[in-house]
Amino acid sequence: MPHLSPLLVRQLGVQDYQTVWQQMQTFTDQRDADTQDELWLVQHPAVFTQGQAGKAEHLLQQTSIPVLQSDRGGQITYHGLGQQVMYVLIDIKRQKTLGKALNVRQLVTALEQAVVKTLADYNIHAYPKADAPGVYIDEKKICSLGLRIRKGCSFHGLALNINMDLSPFQFINPCGYAGLEMCQLADFIDPQQATCEKVAPKLVAHFAQLLGYNATNF
Numbered sequence: 001m002p003h004l005s006p007l008l009v010r011q012l013g014v015q016d017y018q019t020v021w022q023q024m025q026t027f028t029d030q031r032d033a034d035t036q037d038e039l040w041l042v043q044h045p046a047v048f049t050q051g052q053a054g055k056a057e058h059l060l061q062q063t064s065i066p067v068l069q070s071d072r073g074g075q076i077t078y079h080g081l082g083q084q085v086m087y088v089l090i091d092i093k094r095q096k097t098l099g100k101a102l103n104v105r106q107l108v109t110a111l112e113q114a115v116v117k118t119l120a121d122y123n124i125h126a127y128p129k130a131d132a133p134g135v136y137i138d139e140k141k142i143c144s145l146g147l148r149i150r151k152g153c154s155f156h157g158l159a160l161n162i163n164m165d166l167s168p169f170q171f172i173n174p175c176g177y178a179g180l181e182m183c184q185l186a187d188f189i190d191p192q193q194a195t196c197e198k199v200a201p202k203l204v205a206h207f208a209q210l211l212g213y214n215a216t217n218f
Contacts, residue, residue, distance in 0.1 A: 004212055004213060004214035005037065005095060005211075005212060005213050005214065006036050006037070006213070006214055006216065007036070007037050007038070007039060007208055007213035007214065007215045007216070008036050008037070008038045008039070008215075008216060008218050009038070009039045009041065009204055009215050009216065009217045009218060010038060010039070010040045010041065010218045011041050011200075011217065011218075012040055012041060012042040013042070013043070014042070014043045014044070014045065014081065015042050015043075015044065016044070016045065017044045017045075017047045017049060017068060017079060018068060020040065020042055020044070020087070021068075021070065021071075024040070024087060024089065024155040024156070025071075025155070027089055027155070028089065028150050028151065028153050028155050029150070029151075031089075031091070031153060033091075033094065035091070037088075037089060037090045037091060037095065037213070038089040038218075039086055039087065039088060039089070039157075039204060039207070039215070040086070040087040040089065040157075041084065041085070041086055041196075041200050041204070042085050042087070043079075043081050043082070043083060043084065043085060043196060044079040044080070044081075044083075044085060045080070045081065046065045046066075046078075046079070046080045046081075046168065047065060047066050047067075047068060047078070047079050047080075048065055048066070048067040048068070048076055048077070048078050048079075048168070048171075048172060049067075049068050049069075049070045049072075049076065049077060049078075049079065050067065050068065050069050050070060050075070050076050051070060051072055051073055051074040051075050051076070051146055052070065052071050052072060052073060052148075053073075053075075054069070054070075054074075054075045054076050054176075055075065055176065057173075058075050058076045058172055058173040058176050059076055059171070059172055060170075060171055060172055060173065061171045063168070063171050065078075065168055065171075070146075070156075071148050072146035072147060072148045072156035073146045073147055073148065073156075074133070074144070074145070074146035074175055074176070075173070075175050075176030076172045076173070076174070076175070076176070077144045077146070077159065077172070077174060077175055078168045078169050078172060078174070079159060080164050080165060080168065081164060082161075082162055082163045082164030082165070082184075082196070083159050083160065083161050083162060083164045083184075083196075084159070084160045084162050084196040084199055084200055084203065085157065085158070085159045085160075086111075086157045086158050086159075086160070086200075086203060086204075086207075087155060087156060087157040088107070088111065088147070088154050088155070088156075088157040088158075088207075089153065089154065089155050090102075090107065090153065090154045091152065091153050092104065092107060092149065092152055092153060092154055093152040093153075095211065095212075096212075102211070104147065104149060104154075107147070107154060107211075108133055108145065108147065109128075110207060110210045110211050111145055111157065111158050111207065112128040112133070112134070112135055112143075112145065113128075113206070113210055114203055114206040114207035114210055115135040115142075115143045115158065115160055115203065116128065116135060117202075117206040117210075118160075118199060118202045118203045118206055119135070119137070119142070119185070121202050122185070122188065122189050124137060124185075124188050124189075125137070126142060126143075132175070132177065133145045133146075133175075134175065135160075137183055137188070138183075139181070140180075140181040140182060140183035141174060141175070141180055141181070141182050141183070142160065142161050142182070142183050142184060142185070143158055143159065143160045143161065144158065144159045144174070144175055145157070145158045145159075160185075160199070160203065161182060161183065161184035161185065162184060162185045162186065162194050162195065162196050162199055163184060163185065163186035163191055163194040163195060164184060166182050166183075166184060169182045185199065
């Protein structure tokens, strides 16, 4: 049996984006070689977030929804209630896969595959794209992804649309792609079954299995 690395899973409920972002930065700055890796599960009230190199023209229309400049990769996206956000606070240098240190590409792939496997649990065929990080169903995007690496450690993560108001995506070019349509789990299954509370444990379990973690809830 290979040794499984511990992974602490924190359920943050509904929290303001900026608050959690600052907490991620602090956690990453203060962690040391012995700090356990963590997953943070959270939903954010309505907010647009720009990636570090995000271009202003991808915000098509000013609305009452705040726009925050972030330090993750990628372009503009939208967060709202009914979207499961999973932040990955991982020491990439330390975490080993196939006996070698994990790299950023492998972490992105693990995040995408965790979503693909979660959706497969609902008999939904989803797939990543090599040229556009995230997860798609029939050319519509269901999951966005953006990371930041600092001192060899990751923060930020993914946002999986579960059962939310998708209309604010019409005010942006999602992830910088004009005309990209978004979708959500509730489009494909009984909406009453499409809740963050029901989906999150599957997502965590698949991610942990892919990277050799033993996940425990805090």
